[in-house]
Amino acid sequence: MQRRNTALGVHCNRNRPSVDRADIRYRNPIPMAVSVELVEGLKRLLRGQGMTYRELAGRLKMSEAAVKRMFSLRAMSLQRLEQICDVLDVGLAELAAESARGRESMARLSEAQEHALVSDPVLLLALFLSLNRWRQEDVLAQFAFTEAQWTGLLVKLDRLGIIELLPGNRARALTARNFRWRRDGPMERYFRERLLTDYFADPFDGEQDGLFLLSGSLGIEGVKQMRQRLEEVVREFDALLVRDATLPAKERIGMSLVLAQKPWLLQLFQQYRRALDRT
Template identity: 30%
Template sequence: MQARIFETLKTVLRARKITYAELARRLETSEPTIKRVFAARDDKLSRIVEICDALGLALEDVVAQAKRTTVTPVALGDRIEAQLAGDPSLFNFFILLHDGMPVEEIARQFKLDPGDTLRMGRKLERLGLAEVQATGRIRLLLEHPIQFRRDGPLHRALMKINLDFVRQVFLAQDTEAAAFLTQSRRISGDTARHMMTELRRLNRELSEMARQDQLTLPTSELKSYKLSLAWSHVKFSSLLTIEGK
């Protein structure tokens, strides 16, 4: 989401013929600093608010404009998927980064040292998926949602992650923020298509709310959640067994 906000701000600068130098003067900072901020397309919320104020814009208007941008999932391609499939730790590191988990939190949860995370960052850099900056910070170059091929090189890894997740939720106690929900009903084709539309809408809503949370809240207030949905006509004879005498 931040990348799209900065793209919106760049559009405003071009439309008003305001240079980075002029924006830097209004913010009482240096032009190289402004160039770095826009090149990284990532900064703290206070900086974004300052830029909006300097341009006479309301943050909510900029966010609303950025949200109008259609975000189309992108495919990584078989070559990159195959290399990630051949290095499960790198693939897991990548998907956590892409979900917005800070490197420091990944390192804490998986007991990685700075050398480990730097090596993984360099590997992602060679794949064209990330940039390791001079400070050692790893910046992903791909903000768009990713559409992994379920029949591609990462097939087994994706299946394992999702089945293990469903198993964990199934075995755990339901809470106000987490639960395993399932039901089967005999319904019409129209109802089935309506439910699929609603489930896709829910998935998009979750994606947008996650971007807003990551933009406005400190990392310490965020936790990782996962949604796995399966909706389809079911042939019970492939799932159940009923034996006669």
Template identity: 40%
Template structure:
């Protein structure tokens, strides 16, 4: 990613942290909302415009530059100790998951039975753990990269497997906008990576739409959870019925082909 693109990304994150939309920024800059959208989409704006945006956001260019430099060091994974600390407190885990989804302080308090004091205390803990950078007015900047994942065998994923998976799949998946699909097949080894990349783009689209729809009224939204998985796997009951090529020798098809060749 170029420095200019990184700067635009940081500016977008600052707008989000400040609870500002393109429309509200446009009003502050005395511009049309379409002009602001185009400016961010193309990534083309003079330094004077960046200074104006910094004024609105109550920051400066030096701070933006520091964030651009820090962006390369965003965490893609937590240590075992950090994950264990998150798992030690259900309310801290809740705030960590909400922070990953870019929820605001106000959204968390309005949605869950956490008092403002409890939420502030958890934000302070997340700051100490290096997951967020807490800012005035309970705003924060996420210190986790877009490709962040919980440790494969860490405390959070262990909790997910034992407590969350069963609860998630116990539903009927027949409600509005719901679906459950299981597709099994054999593909070339190299193609598995390509499918993983496609699935990651779907997850990124979902996350981006979540951010875009935060401005909608509560009655216009519903909570959805997207779980994507892909692994080399065969159902246990089927594994028991599978032939062992080392024991049974060539496959039936192979034997038939060999027999046909001899007949020719």
């Protein structure tokens, strides 16, 4: 006779001989058949955090092939399932909720969501802290919020559909870990009009600072290669965010990168250009 753990979609056999629970979990973990929904939930959580099978394998001290096989066969022990949840920093209840949800994380926010954020900078701060997995005790220790105020901000983000508010004021992002702002959307315009000057106001002379102003003439292939390199830096930054997300807040530094390239001639040089013959 079988019974099903409906929350996780794990099948357990009551007729299996009685075995010490610690023996199952730690000495000889037995792979269990898990539901398609649960595996898809794990995959969505991995994608949402920008984590590859190779990176997960490294954290689990397994080969990449073994991890792929485990997911394709949908066979993993409870111990292994808990280890994966630890890597992703989610609980089994959150995994069950994600499995039941069955929807992709947002790659971009809507126009209305971005507008709500730029209209309320403190809400933008709350989103930054939530996406970077700040615990409530760290938020209250380092920012001038009461618990009620912090809860109110999380409720607003939940109502906007950007996070899901969980018990204990924990937040599950409904966006992909590496989501992008809308091109020329409210946030990009807000950055250009309000934040860009603030970002460059102080000299870049600290140990963690770096400013590189480069210009030159490139061929089309060179331009394409530079664009690809910038995209590689973006992916590496996302991967580092995932890796360091489990560190205590006091061991992390808020960092911002501004990467850009475009054909451009400084405006004050324009007056020296020879007028083009349009005849």
